[in-house]
Amino acid sequence: MRRSFKVEIQPTRAQRKALLQHAGCARWAWNWGLARKRDAWAERRAALETGVPKEDAPKVPSAVDLHKDLVKLKMTDLESGGVPWMYESSSRAPLEALRNLDLAYQAFFRRCKAGEKPGFPRFKSRSRGIGGFRLQAATHVSRHTIKLPKIGRVRLKPGERDYIPHGTYKSARVIEQAGRWYVSVTPDEDAIEAPPNGLIAVGIDLGVVRLATLSDGTVYENPRAMKHGRRRLRHAQKALSRKRKGSERRAKARACVARIHRRITDIRKDATHKATTDIAKNHGMICIEDLRVANMTRRCRGKGRRAKAGLNRSVQDANFYEFRRQLEYKAKLYGATVIAVNPAYTSQRCSVCGHIESGNRPSQAVFLCLDCGHNENADLNAAKNILVAGSCPETINARGASIRRGRRKTATRPAMKRESAVVVSYG
Numbered sequence: 001m002r003r004s005f006k007v008e009i010q011p012t013r014a015q016r017k018a019l020l021q022h023a024g025c026a027r028w029a030w031n032w033g034l035a036r037k038r039d040a041w042a043e044r045r046a047a048l049e050t051g052v053p054k055e056d057a058p059k060v061p062s063a064v065d066l067h068k069d070l071v072k073l074k075m076t077d078l079e080s081g082g083v084p085w086m087y088e089s090s091s092r093a094p095l096e097a098l099r100n101l102d103l104a105y106q107a108f109f110r111r112c113k114a115g116e117k118p119g120f121p122r123f124k125s126r127s128r129g130i131g132g133f134r135l136q137a138a139t140h141v142s143r144h145t146i147k148l149p150k151i152g153r154v155r156l157k158p159g160e161r162d163y164i165p166h167g168t169y170k171s172a173r174v175i176e177q178a179g180r181w182y183v184s185v186t187p188d189e190d191a192i193e194a195p196p197n198g199l200i201a202v203g204i205d206l207g208v209v210r211l212a213t214l215s216d217g218t219v220y221e222n223p224r225a226m227k228h229g230r231r232r233l234r235h236a237q238k239a240l241s242r243k244r245k246g247s248e249r250r251a252k253a254r255a256c257v258a259r260i261h262r263r264i265t266d267i268r269k270d271a272t273h274k275a276t277t278d279i280a281k282n283h284g285m286i287c288i289e290d291l292r293v294a295n296m297t298r299r300c301r302g303k304g305r306r307a308k309a310g311l312n313r314s315v316q317d318a319n320f321y322e323f324r325r326q327l328e329y330k331a332k333l334y335g336a337t338v339i340a341v342n343p344a345y346t347s348q349r350c351s352v353c354g355h356i357e358s359g360n361r362p363s364q365a366v367f368l369c370l371d372c373g374h375n376e377n378a379d380l381n382a383a384k385n386i387l388v389a390g391s392c393p394e395t396i397n398a399r400g401a402s403i404r405r406g407r408r409k410t411a412t413r414p415a416m417k418r419e420s421a422v423v424v425s426y427g
Contacts (some may be wrong), residue, residue, distance in 0.1 A: 001191045001329060001332060002186055002187075003186070003187070003333075004184050004185065005163065005165070005184065005186075006182055007160040007164050007183055008156070008157040008160055008181070008182050009146065009152050009154045009156055009183050010155045010156070010157055010225075012394060015151055015154055016181070019090070019151065019176070021088055022090060022093045022133045022135075022151070022174070023093075023130050023131055023132060025086050025097075025133070026093045026134075027097070027124045027131055028083070028094070028221070029070065029095075029098055030097045030098070030101055030123075030210075031123050031124060032070070033097070033098045033101045034101060036061060037061065037066075037101070040058060040059070040060045040061055041060050042343045043218075044060060060102045063095070063098040063101065067094070067095050070083075070086075070094060070098075071091075080175060082251045083333050089150060090135060090137070090150040092134070092135045092136050092137055093134070093135065096135070097134075101121065105121060108120055108121065115174060115411035122387060129176070129258075130176040132176055134171065134172070134173045134174075135149050135171060135174070136170070138168055139168065139171065139183075139185060141167060142166055143161055143162075143166060144161060146164075148172060148174070148183070152232075154183075165187070167187075169185040169187065169188075171185070171186070173182075173185075177258075178259045178261065179255060179258070190338075191332075191333065193333070193335075194333060194335035195335055196335050197335035197336060199282060199284035199336070200283060200285075201284060201287065201387060201390075201391045202279070202282065202283045202285060202286060202287070203383040203388070203390060203391075204279070204288045204289075204383060204386065205289070205346070205386060206286065206320050207318070207379055208315060208318050209222065209364065210222055211223075211271060211272075211318060211323070212275055212279075213377075213383050214279070215383040215384045215386070220271070220275040221271075222317075223265075223270075224314075224317060225267035225268045226313060226316075226317040227313075228360060229267075229315070232260055233257070237257055239253050240254055240256075240257055268319050269322075272319050273326065275323070276323060276327045276330055277330060280330035280331045280333070281334050281345070283336055284335070284336055284337065285390070286327060286335065286336055286338045286339070287333060287387050287390025288327065288339070288340055288341070288386065289339035289340070289341060290341060291320050291321075291324075293315065293316075293321050296312075296315050297316060336370050339390040339391075340390075340391075341386055341389040345385075346366075346385045346389070347361060347378065348361060349385045350369040350371065350374050351376070351381045351384035351385050353369060353372040355369055355381060357371075360374050366378055367382075
């Protein structure tokens with residue numbers, strides 16, 4: 001397992017100009033290489049259709065072949081179609097862009113063979129963002145600065161100076177997001193997985209109202225970043241649509257929309273990181289539902305289309321997949337184990353008697369067992385069921401649980417007094 005460290009940098013005006021030049025060179029090399037590959041592939045396919053053997057057909061150039069041609073192109077003057085302006089930036093930026101292009105082509109053909117959506121590589125436009133670049137060279141990190149090739153020492157953001165380990169790294173990736181610059185580095189050695197910590201087990205129920213509810217009663221609230229920032233984002237997007245294309249005001253409006261999106265993303269990531277880190281540190285076995293987010297957010301046609309669209313936004317805003325991904329790699333760092341269980345009937349099963357019925361959940365927040373009268377918060381009840389299903393699945397039906405999908409029949413056991421439903425609030 002490789003662990004990367006991503007920090008924000010504060011470049012000067014001259015360094016920002018150099019970063020933009022490197023990103024522009026990488027973007028130009030990607031587009032140039034993609035055009036060359038498409039033309040070469042068209043020629044090869046036409047030759048194969050005429051019956052030419054594969055060995056004699058024109059070959060598609062690789063990243064190394066394209067880089068050799070790019071070096072010759074850099075040595076040509078501007079009037080002859082050369083790109084001598086690339087000498088102002090590091091040669092590693094366009095080379096890594098061409099290598100990424102090779103990986104994109106390989107992924108395209110792999111998805112075609114697997115029957116998935118192909119996703120052919122696209123040309124990169126400056127209007128869709130500056131993007132970033134990668135430098136396969138020595139990168140030195142100290143307490144206050146990070147030294148990038150051809151750019152120099154760039155200051156780190158004060159709040160992130162102690163996060164990244166000091167030392168020398170073989171490569172670095174620079175990314176621009178809504179006016180801010182970030183550097184990501186990866187150590188050469190693999191991350192050390194901690195031995196089992198021997199702590200208690202816990203079950204987690206994910207939801208859109210509350211981000212995560214643990215079987216011990218702990219609740220992590222959902223910040224609902226998109227819901228709270230949707231109105232501001234809508235106003236900014238409307239203002240952007242009214243600006244004339246190519247004008248400076250449109251560029252400012254686009255930057256405003258990008259900042260709002262970055263703010264929403266940062267709030268969502270912050271809540272997810274804090275919750276997953278706290279859970280992985282304090283538990284030895286973590287049982288979580290094996291949710292299929294793609295199936296939960298499918299399109300709905302008909303009268304309930306608007307309601308389904310709102311639910312889809314809430315599910316995507318809750319960040320279920322990222323929550324599980326972070327939990328899995330952090331569990332290895334802190335000596336915990338993550339177990340994914342089948343989510344079937346976890347919200348309809350009683351955690352006391354094991355009775356399963358859709359009527360056990362009269363509302364979103366209330367669980368009231370129609371067999372034994374157990375009354376509890378619905379998310380907490382589901383978290384307890386998930387814990388049992390992950391830690392000791394052989395005891396799920398130990399009490400003779402039954403499944404009732406239709407109308408509830410009269411119970412054979414004596415009637416018992418049931419209390420009225422009470423909404424239980426945690427946190």
